[in-house]
Amino acid sequence: MNYNFAQIEKKWQDIWDAKNVFAAxxxxxxxxYYALVEFPYPSGKGLHVGHPRSYTALDIVSRKRRMEGYxxxxxxxxxxxxxxxxxxxxxxxxxxxxxxxxNVDRFKxxxxxxxxxxxxxxxxNTTDPNYxxxxxxxxxxxxxxxxxxxxxxxxxxxTSCKCxxxxxxxxxGVCERCGSEVVHKVKSQWMLKITAxxxxxxxxxxxxxxxxxxxxxxxxxxxxxxxxxxxxxxxAGDVLTVYTTRPDTLFGATYxxxxxxxxxxxxxxxxxxxxxxxxxxxxxxxxxxxxxRTELVKDKTGVKIEGVMGINxxxxxxxxxxxxxxxxMTYGTGAIMAVPAHDTRDWDFAKKFDLPIIEVVKGGQVEExxxxxxxxxxxxxSDFLDGLTVEEAKGKIKTWLEEKGKGHAxxxxxxxxxxxxxxxxxxxxxxxxxxxxxxxxxxxESELPLTLPEVDSYEPTESGESPLAKMTDWVNTTCxxxxxxxxxxxxxxxxxxxxxxYFMRYCDPNNNDALAAKEALDYWLPxxxxxGGMEHTTLHLLYSRFWHKFLYDIGVVSTPEPYAKRTxxxxxxxxxxxxxxxxxxxxxxxxxIVGEYGADxxxxxxxxxxxxxxxxxxxxxxxxxxxxxxxxxxxxxxxxTDGEAYRPExxxxxxxxxxxxxxxxxxxxxxxxxxxxMALLNDIADTGCVNHREYKALLTMLNPxxxxxxxxxxxxxxxxxxxxQQKWVGFDxxxxxxxxxxxxxxxxxxxxxxxxxxxDSSKEAVLAAAKADSAIAALIxxxxxxxxxxxxxxxxxxxxx
RNA sequence: GCGGGAGUGGCGGAAUGGCAGACGCGCUGGUCUUAGGAGCCAGUUCUCCGGAGUGUGGGUUCAAGUCCCAUCUCCCGCACCA
Numbered sequence: 113m114n115y116n117f118a119q120i121e122k123k124w125q126d127i128w129d130a131k132n133v134f135a136a137x138x139x140x141x142x143x144x145y146y147a148l149v150e151f152p153y154p155s156g157k158g159l160h161v162g163h164p165r166s167y168t169a170l171d172i173v174s175r176k177r178r179m180e181g182y183x184x185x186x187x188x189x190x191x192x193x194x195x196x197x198x199x200x201x202x203x204x205x206x207x208x209x210x211x212x213x214x215n216v217d218r219f220k221x222x223x224x225x226x227x228x229x230x231x232x233x234x235x236x237n238t239t240d241p242n243y244x245x246x247x248x249x250x251x252x253x254x255x256x257x258x259x260x261x262x263x264x265x266x267x268x269x270x271t272s273c274k275c276x277x278x279x280x281x282x283x284x285g286v287c288e289r290c291g292s293e294v295v296h297k298v299k300s301q302w303m304l305k306i307t308a309x310x311x312x313x314x315x316x317x318x319x320x321x322x323x324x325x326x327x328x329x330x331x332x333x334x335x336x337x338x339x340x341x342x343x344x345x346x347x348a349g350d351v352l353t354v355y356t357t358r359p360d361t362l363f364g365a366t367y368x369x370x371x372x373x374x375x376x377x378x379x380x381x382x383x384x385x386x387x388x389x390x391x392x393x394x395x396x397x398x399x400x401x402x403x404x405r406t407e408l409v410k411d412k413t414g415v416k417i418e419g420v421m422g423i424n425x426x427x428x429x430x431x432x433x434x435x436x437x438x439x440x441m442t443y444g445t446g447a448i449m450a451v452p453a454h455d456t457r458d459w460d461f462a463k464k465f466d467l468p469i470i471e472v473v474k475g476g477q478v479e480e481x482x483x484x485x486x487x488x489x490x491x492x493x494s495d496f497l498d499g500l501t502v503e504e505a506k507g508k509i510k511t512w513l514e515e516k517g518k519g520h521a522x523x524x525x526x527x528x529x530x531x532x533x534x535x536x537x538x539x540x541x542x543x544x545x546x547x548x549x550x551x552x553x554x555x556x557e558s559e560l561p562l563t564l565p566e567v568d569s570y571e572p573t574e575s576g577e578s579p580l581a582k583m584t585d586w587v588n589t590t591c592x593x594x595x596x597x598x599x600x601x602x603x604x605x606x607x608x609x610x611x612x613x614y615f616m617r618y619c620d621p622n623n624n625d626a627l628a629a630k631e632a633l634d635y636w637l638p639x640x641x642x643x644g645g646m647e648h649t650t651l652h653l654l655y656s657r658f659w660h661k662f663l664y665d666i667g668v669v670s671t672p673e674p675y676a677k678r679t680x681x682x683x684x685x686x687x688x689x690x691x692x693x694x695x696x697x698x699x700x701x702x703x704x705i706v707g708e709y710g711a712d713x714x715x716x717x718x719x720x721x722x723x724x725x726x727x728x729x730x731x732x733x734x735x736x737x738x739x740x741x742x743x744x745x746x747x748x749x750x751x752x753t754d755g756e757a758y759r760p761e762x763x764x765x766x767x768x769x770x771x772x773x774x775x776x777x778x779x780x781x782x783x784x785x786x787x788x789x790m791a792l793l794n795d796i797a798d799t800g801c802v803n804h805r806e807y808k809a810l811l812t813m814l815n816p817x818x819x820x821x822x823x824x825x826x827x828x829x830x831x832x833x834x835x836x837q838q839k840w841v842g843f844d845x846x847x848x849x850x851x852x853x854x855x856x857x858x859x860x861x862x863x864x865x866x867x868x869x870x871x872d873s874s875k876e877a878v879l880a881a882a883k884a885d886s887a888i889a890a891l892i893x894x895x896x897x898x899x900x901x902x903x904x905x906x907x908x909x910x911x912x913x
Numbered sequence: 914g915c916g917g918g919a920g921u922g923g924c925g926g927a928a929u930g931g932c933a934g935a936c937g938c939g940c941u942g943g944u945c946u947u948a949g950g951a952g953c954c955a956g957u958u959c960u961c962c963g964g965a966g967u968g969u970g971g972g973u974u975c976a977a978g979u980c981c982c983a984u985c986u987c988c989c990g991c992a993c994c995a
Contacts, residue, residue: 325917332916335994356995369995412993436993443994450995456914457993526994646917646989683989720937722926726919727988734925737937740952747952784927787936794936856932861976863932901975903931911975 115746117710121820125227133836134178134229136185140635145182147174148615148675150644150652151189151236153607154215155196159222160692161700161718161730162684166643168715168817169681169724169782171228173641175816176777178229179840185636186229187618189236190216194607198538202570208538212239222702226711227819229836234621238610243617244540245561246627247609250659251532252543252554253666259305262552265531269297269576295399299576302542302603304530306658310334311523312672313657322678323725326649333650335526340510342449342519344368345423347430348380352422355444355524358451359513360505363494364472365449366462368422368433369414372397373441377417385418390435397437412438412461424449425518426509427495436461444524453478454486473502530655532605537570537579539604547591547598556592562600578602611652612659615639615674627668634670642675649680679780682727684718689729700730712818713739719782719817741790742821745814748793748802749825755803764850765795766809770843773813782817789814804831812841849905856907857882859891875902882908 128134147170152163167188174186192212201208216237223230236243254260272292306313314334317327339357346352354368370376372394377384384390393415414436421430438457439448452462452469459482462469469478474490476483483489491497496512497505513519533542543555543562555562565586567579580602581587591598613627619636620628644652653675660674685691686698693699705714716738722728758766769792776785792810796802802810808831815822815835826835849871855878857865865887869878879900882888892912899911 328917329990332991337994339995354995358995438993438995440994448995455995457995460993524994650990720925728925731925731938734938741937743952783925784936787927790936854932858931858976861931861974866932899975901931903976907931907976909931909975 115743115821115824117712117821118707120824121225121227121711124820124823125224127834128227128229128836129224129232131834132233133834134174134184134186135231135233136187137183138632139183140631142183143181144185144635144640145174145177146185146615146636146639146641147177148187148618148639148642150648151191151611151614152219153191153194153196154212154219156200156211156215157694158215158218159702161702161705162645162692164226164228164702164715165684165718165721165724166645166681167223167228168226168718169780170641170643171715172719172777172782172816175229175819175836176840178836179812179815179838181839185234185618186231187234187236188223188228188230188232189234189614189618190219190238191607191611191614192216192237192239193539193605193610195536195538198536198570201538207566208570209239212237225703225706226715229819234618236614236617236621238540238614239538241561241563242622242624244610246617247540247605247613248543248555248560248562249557249627250613250663251540251605251609252557252560254304254662255544255552255554257662257666259308259662260532261303261305262300263303263529264298265301265303266296267299267301267531267576268294270294297576299535301531301533302544302601304532304658306530306655307525307527309658309661310336310525310527312661313527313654316657316661316673320673320676320678322675323680325646326653326678326680329646329649330654333527333654337524337526339522339524340513340519341445341522342425342513344425344449346433347421347423348383350376350379352376352433352447353445353519354447354449355522356449358454358506359509359519360491360494360497360502361451361454361472362424362426362449362509363497364451364453364470365424365431366452366468366470367431367450369436369439369448369450369461370417370433371439371441371446372435372437374435374446376447377435380417380420383419386415389415390417393435400437412436412457412464414438414461414465416465422449425513425516432467434461434465442528443526452482454483456482456484458482472497527654530608530658532609533603534606535572535576535578535602536604537564537567539606540609541580542601542603542605544601545589545591545598546601547594547596549596550591550593550598553591553593553598559592578604580604608651608655612656613663615642615656616660616663616669630668633668637669638671638674638676641677641679643679643681645683646680649678653678679725681724682722684721685727685729687730687732692730700732705735709735709739710742710820712742712821716742716786716818720786722783724780724782738786741786741793742818744793744797745810745818746821746825748796748807748810749829751801752807752829753801753803756805758805758809759799759803761799762795762806763847765792766806767843767845767847770809770813770841771845771848774840774843777816786817789817804829809841811835812838853905855882855905857885857888858907858909859888860911861909864888864891871905875904878902878908882910 149166149170174184177184197208197211201211251260270292314331314336337357339355340359341353341355342359343351343353377390381387414434417433420433422433423430450458452458453471454473470493471478472491472494473486474492475486487502489502491500491505510521541562541564545553547553565583567583570579572579573581587600587602589598589600616628616633620632623629656674661672663669664672686696688698690696717735720738769788772788773785796806811822811826823835851871852868853871855867855869856863865885867881867885869881895912897910897912901909
C-alpha cells in the first residue's frame, strides 16, 4: 500500500510551524551548533533542483545535531538585491520591491514544502531597510578606517544601451542583453581595500577546516608572488621601477615595456620623438574590449618609445622601452623588464620586434623557445651571478639591489581592491555625501538606514549614472559636516555587500541597536559548518572573510574567521548530463517532483544521487527507487511485532548500520548512508517482520533524511513524543563485528578459496585452516611457502615456489 | 597556457593498499492478477568457463581502481598577473 505523502507532509509541516520546533533558543549555556547554507537569490524562475541539495544536506546535519542535544541554528534568508530583479522591474514597470516580495513568497513556500528545518523566526532579507542599515553601517566603519576610497576606474560600457555593465553582464565581450559591443570607460568608483588583508586571508586558511579545493582556489585567487622591485635609471634622468619575480635574470633583460596607461608617457612627452604614434597606440588599446584583448593573446603588439632609453642597473647597458598592452597597469608597477630568454611573452615580443635574446640560465634552446622551466638551472652570462643556482642567484641579487639602493624584495598579489560601486537602483545606497568644501563626508550613523527613494524609472541614465541621480530632491542635501549644500552619492553597493555579513545577522536578526548583540555573536560564531557552491568559493567567501576580519579588528566579532568548516556540493545536471537551462530544455521543476513523489522522496533522491561533492545528472527513473524504499519502510508497519531489543539475528546488522549512518553523515557521504539503510531494510524484510526496537532505530536514523514519513509512522505506532525530538540512535562498537568471518585465501594474490572461521581465530589457526583447505592443499603440495601474509578478519595470501 | 576535478557494468554510482561492481535504476524470468508501467521472488561485468576485467602504457608491492612515472580524453574556474 502506498502512503499519502501529500497529506502527511502538509500535516507535519503545519505542526512543526505551529510548535516552532526548530527554533534556536537564546539559552547560551547550551552547546551550540551553527549550520549555514548560502541564502538564495530569489529569482523569478523559482527554486532550482540544485538548491535543495545543499539545503537538505545541512538539514540532515542540523536535525541530527538537535537529536544529539545541541542548540542548533539553521537559518534562511534572501539575498534579494540584484540585476535580474531590476531588469524585470524595468521591463514590466513594476517596483523591484514588489517583484522581490513575490519571488520571496514563492521561494519560501517551495522551501517549506520540502520540510527543511529552518528557523523561520530569524529570516533575513538584504533589501529590508532594517537589514541594510547595518550593511551601510559596516561601510561607514570601513570608510572611517580608510578602507573605502574613491578611485578612477575603467568600467564596462555598453555602446548601445549607453550604460555601465557589471562584469557578469558582459558575456563573451558583448552586452548580455542587446549583444552590442562593450568598451571600457573611466569612471570614479568606490573601492574597498581588500588587498590590505591579502596576506591574512591566505595565512588564516590554516585556522579553518575547508575542503582542499576551496583553500587552493582562494590561494590562487589571491595570487601571492614574491620577487623584487628594481629601479631602472632612464636617459630622461628619472627612475622607472619594475616588478619582477625573477630578479636573478636581470642580466638577460634586453628591453623594457610599460603599460599603455603608464603615467610616464605624460612625463616624458617632451622627449618622446614619436609621441603621436604612442598616443595612437594608447587610444587603440583603450578602445579594445576585454574580448579582443584575450583574442589577441598570442599576437603581441606595441610601439617603441623613441627618445628615452632605460639603463640596466646591473651592467649599465642602455635598453629600449616599449609600450604594449600585454603589460597591465593594474599589476605590479605597470612596467616590466623583459627577459625574452626566460619568459614566453617577452620571447614572443622580442621575436616580433627583433630584439636580442640573452640566455642567463643554462639548459634551454633560447633561440627556439623561451626556457621558463629553469628553477633548477645554473646562471650564465651574469657576471657575479655566474655558476649559482637560480635560487642562490635570487637571494644574492636581492641583497645586491638593496646594498646599491637599486631595488628591494617585494611581494605582490593578483587580488585587486574590490570595486564597490554599481550605477544601479536596486542595491544599498552608499551613505556618503559629497560636499564642495569638505569632500566625501560620511552620513551620521543616526541617519541610517539611508533608504532608497521612489523613482519613476529604474533605468540607468544616458551618462551612465545610477537612476538615483535623476532624483534631485534626494540627491541635493546638506553636508553633515559644514551644513553647506552637498550631493548624495548616487551609486549603490554590489550584490556581494549584503551577503558578506548575513550570517551575523541571523544571530540576532531584530536588533535595532547593533548588527547583532555581542553576546549573540560570541555565542554563535564561528559558523560550525558552511556549505555552498563552488561558484562562490572565490568572491563571496573571500569578501565575507574580509569583512569578518575587519569587524574582528574593530571588536565587533571575537573570532578571526567566520566559518570553521566549509564544504561544497556538486551541481545537479539535466538528464542529458548538461547544465540545466531553459534553452537546453532540461530543467527539472522541484514542485513537480514534490507533487509526484513527495518531499521525502525528493530529499532522499537528491542525497542518494551520487557523491555529494561531485556533479550528477538527474534521473527521472532512479528517483523511483527512493520512493519504493520509503513505501517499504511504510509497509513495515503491517509486520510490526513486540520486542524492546534487537533480535539476535539482526543485532550486528543494526549496530553496524547505525554506526555507518552516524559516521557517513559527518563525512558528507549521504549516498552511502542511504544505501546502508536500504540494505538494512532488506535484511529486516528477509526476517518477515520488524520489532519495536528495530523499527524505532530505523525511523530515527531515517528521520533527518525523510522527516515527514518517519514522524507519521512514529505517531501512528504510538512510540511517544515527536520523533524529531528523540535522542539520536546509539550503537555498541562491540556488536558491530560478526561472530564468524569469511577469510579469503589467495595464492600470490589470486583468490583460490574462501573459509568461514570464528572472528577471534588466531593467526596460526587461520593459516593452518588455509593450508588444510583441500583446494589450497592441492595447489601448494610439494612447493615451498616463501611468505605468509595474514590480514586479520580478511585474508590470507601465500607466496609459494 | 595556468589552476582544480573526473575517467569503474546498459545507467547513477560503491570500495582505511586486502573478496571490484555495495545500494539503486534499467533489463530478463517467475509469481499474483480481468489487467499491470503495482507488489513479491530469482537473476543480471565480460567470458572461448581456462580465465579476463576499473581510459592507455610502464613501475612499486605478497597484494593496486586506490601509490609512483608517463600519456590520452572530458568537465569546471581563471585568462598576457611579469
